[in-house]
Amino acid sequence: MNESLANLSSSYYVTVRGERFTCGDVTGLGPQGDLDLPGQVLTLTLDDCVLTDVPGAREWALSAEASSAEPCNVKIEEIRAGSEHPLTTWYLSDARPDSVTDHSTTATSHETRIGRLTMHAAKISPAMPQ
Secondary structure (H helix, E strand, O other): OOHHHHOOOEEEEEEEOOEEEEEEEEEOOOOEOOOOOOOOOEEEEEEEEEEEOOHHHHHHHHOOOOOOOOOEEEEEEEEEOOOOOOOEEEEEEEEEEEEEEEEEEEHHHOEEEEEEEEEEEOEEEEEOOO
16 A cells, blocks of 8 residues: 555544534444344444534434434545545435433534444445545
């Protein structure tokens, strides 16, 4: 592998209900859920998330604490430093937040930071760039 490519870091744009926020890392992505197995649950972990001026996405993410999370479709885009186009885009079907840790909200900047957001999805599908 080209050493300059190996040192490039990724960040992630997460879109929930038309509102986009950023995360420093996402684990659990992959072409999963294609077997249509009943009761299959796929788990993803989003770390170091920053939600600024996205009240709907914030409400959805924090609804894990109230056990009232509504499932929805979520888009996750992996962005490499210095690139304006996504490296990969992932589509999650029937995603719902399961747990939130280390979150804080700053009212003056309309910003919520979430240390870790764990979510479940029925299906994860990648859309690779052409």
